[in-house]
Amino acid sequence: MKALPIASLAALALGLAACGPKTEQAADNAVADTGNALTDVGNAASNAIDAAGAAITPTPTGQGFVDAAAKSDAFEIAAAKLALTNASSAKVKAFASDMIKAHTESTAKIKAAASAASPAIIPDATLTGDQNDDLAELRGLTGAAFDKEYIDGQVDAHEDALSLMQSFAKDGAVPTLKAAAGEIAPKVKSHLDMAKALDTD
DSSP: OOOOOHHHHHHHHHHHHHHHHHHHHHHHHHHHHHHHHHHHHHHHHHHHHHHHHHHHSOOOOHHHHHHHHHHHHHHHHHHHHHHHHHBOOHHHHHHHHHHHHHHHHHHHHHHHHHHHSSSOOOOOOOOOHHHHHHHHHHHTOOHHHHHHHHHHHHHHHHHHHHHHHHHHHHHOSOHHHHHHHHHHHHHHHHHHHHHHHHHTO
């Protein structure tokens, strides 16, 4: 094999050296582009998950909202009546008294808004199987055990009720019910805060 002249080797070395930074920059750009693409894919996946979540739990129809609110109120009142006899804590009993009053008022507000809707909507307050099971469990408890189970259930129930009211107040399709949900939501939030405070006592 014929040896390259020294001048040719020097020129080749200089040429490679000159290409080096460009090649490195190109590689860096490719890595950055890949990173950006992965970020975009991640954001798209996150958005898709959010959209799927919204699709799984859509805002209920007017009838669906009224029925869910009626069942929630009926459960709250029934559980609170049990608390007045089975609870040992004076704070829990006071909370239960507040719940009976507040949810009786909420029931009346929802009924009025439902009857004013066009067409009018009739609430179905029949308790769900889970609600009946929860009440049956509460009936078998007294004292401190009742207090704990009742308040734990109140936190869960008011979280669900708050989500229902806020969702319908934002996206509901029946104006009278949408307004009622907006008025009730802050009261439900207050009840949730009260239940959480009792849950830490």
